[in-house]
Amino acid sequence: MIEVVVEGVGQEVGVGLPALRVVGSEEVYSTGFRVGALAGASVGVFTAGGGALWERWTGARAEVGVDIRHAAAAFRSERYFRINGEELSLWGSLSGDYATADGWVRLHCNFDHHRDAALRALGIGRVSREEVARVCAGRTRLEVEEEVTRAGGCAGAMRTRQEWRSHPQAEAVAAEPVVSLVPLGPQVSASAGWGSAGSGESPAEGRPLAGVRVLDLTRVIAGPVAARALAAYGADVLRVGSAELPEVAGVVVETAFGKRSCHIDLRTDPEKLWDLVARADVIIRGYRPGALETLGFGAEELARVRPGIIVVDISAYGVRGPWAGRRGFDSLVQMVSGIAHEGGDGTRPQPLPCQALDHATGYLAAFAAVAGLLRRAGRGGSWHARLSLARTARWLDDLGRGEPGPDPRADDLLDTMDSAFGELTFIRPPGSIKGAEPYWSSPPPQRGEHPPAW
Template sequence: MTAKLIRELGAGVGIALPEVRVVGEDPVLPSVFPLGTMAAAAAGALTAAVAAYAGRIGRSDEEGSGGRQPVRGAYGDPDVTIDVRHAAVAFQSERHFRTDGKAMDVWAELSGDYRTSDGWIRLHCNFDHHRDAAVRALGLPPGSGKEDVGRACAGRTAVEIEDAVIREGGCAAAMRSRAEWLAHPQARALAGLPLVGVSRLSGRGGVLGDLGTGLPAGIERPLGGVRVLDLTRVIAGPVAARALAAYGADVLRVGAAHLPEVPGLVVETAFGKRSCRIDLRSEADRLRELVRQADVVVQAYRPGALRAKGFGPDDLAALRPGIVCVDISAYGARGPWASRRGFDSLVQMACGIAHENGDGLRPSPLPAQALDHGTGYLAALGAVAALLRRVAEGGSWHVEVSLARTAAWLDDLGRIDGAGVPQPRVEDLLATMDSPFGTLTYVTPPGAIDGTRPRWTSPPPRQGEHPAAWAPSS
């Protein structure tokens, strides 16, 4: 099943992938959802796409009815493998991450599930302004604690609280059943969208130079020379850029001092990257200079937010013809919830996953932030597919993914008897690296091409450690 899913993912983004040898099978993680299959398909498709790109061979076929045929990449006849257990554990990477042996706590005090008068609500309060919005929405004074929030939630309906928190600019999701979600207008808006949208942007564009037929540093660094701007926070986007860095891309993460971060996560997702700071409120021209020399821009602001600042896909393509723009959102770019803030745990609640993964009486989240990681790997797949298609067809490209659409894909994969499965062993999948933060223990990236595994060659940097400039050798 996994190999077939990988072929389908390749076809969906318009490229023909080399065959992938899949090692292992579900169940791997304790869930009724086939998370191992999902993880192996997403990570395996990325690995295969990178193998195709490594060959630096692309073609388009305009024969027949005039329709585009899949781009084909080749680096000899690559042996591409993906291990199901490794991929599943990689989807839990933040859970296994250690700094000098200490695990990180990613949840703020008020983040969590609360019983309501008719069900459950999840509040996401990891950022202070989201916490304050939730407290205001519940009519509580600043500084209220978890018990205060619990009492306030108990007297109101889940959807009532959800609406109130969203109006205040916060993040919340009522627990819905699968049937309730499928009947929701947002689910219907997503139903016709591709899992990974890859489309050519209109206007000027072309192949950005001859990429040749060889690799500067061999198959170990197949994305060497590809410049990626990472404008993301909180798992899905950072995972996408981190995955590209594992294959040799030059990833420059752009943050800002005034934007909140989850301290542990910003470190765990920064392997192989450099980090700079640009305040778009006053330094937009600095970002434009970086875009002019970039190949890929990955962003996870709410749909339309960067466009309003002059950095929408068409704006980026005008600055850098041939750019690949990767947009990641919570609920998709269309429908009544398109502009709604969201995170993995909230999408699990809204889409019926937290309801079905347990007994239906109280939320039971997946044993991994699988929507975040899955969307991250799919975003990286879309980026590499667009790079391949740029070589063959020219033009600038737009990639769109969302957590909610990934949730629909997971739903489509069916169910397994995995609820009582123990957590997988992980010791052989971990490595250590010295860093400015101490000795880091982390999950190695999954996949292999001709026996060579992706890897990160540098530890996570301190935020803003580097200048807002591309590395001279990239």
């Protein structure tokens, strides 16, 4: 079944993929949602895309595969990650589910400005979980969702599957493909190679993306996972952040294997980013739709400066519909789309046992970048990919339901690496291309450690 799903995603973006060998049971995690199938399909399609690059580079048939247990465990990579044996702290003190007068609402308050927006919307002057619970209990779930959203915060009311499917935003999301990939900007001739950098590595050294330059303009999980996956196959990934932007500290480290990190203030020093764009092959963007456009970094402008670029955009709810541009995170999309309602039988929210929407979207976005490179090599041009957590949620829903299973065992999937932060314990990258196995060649850097240069 996973093999058929992977083939369909490839056809959707116009690329042929080598046959994927799938091993292991889909019955992982204690949920009726087919998270195992989602993990196998998203990791599998990215791995098959890497295999397609490998075939075009070497002329040899690629043997590609995915182990469902490994892929599913990688969907909880941030939970298995350790720094000197210590677990990550993943949630802010006010983040969580709150009972309302007619149901439940979830607040996402991991960043201070989102926490402060929620407190303003609720009329609360101090950080107090008890006070937030009291105020939410006196309002409806949709009132809290709308008031917090209007104030610039992040909230999601628990809906049933039926409520979501009849929502205008759900209808807009359903009209989009799982991975949208379309031509962008001025057309250029087909590329003889994959990337801009003369890496000097040979195909025999097993790096299908050697020489490909990737700009990572993302935060939290989905986008960083996409860029980390590309780094595992040899891409030169440069994460562009800012000292002024808040981060979830441990997650920044966990998703940065194989990358370099620089700081650029796009408002005061945009030319530094344009210099990088001019020599990039892929740019992954995790800003809300329209945010970078207001700073002059729209997709069309990127393609004019760098004809042949692959632009990959990740959003919460997509770019069409009444919620286009709305802030959102995996946990909120699970709430509004009916996933948390179904998991808790409607009595209280019960999310998936991992950030499945984030991780699946991350691997799909990495595949979109690879598919863009394949389309550029065969047809030429620049390419624009769009993905959203809400569309991935719909994809998971459409996979149907299965039998719950035990959490995947991960002890034999872990490795260690020394870093500036100490000893890191992490899950090795999932997926397999024979002769080109994925690995990270460097530990996570410190934020802003490198200059903004290739």
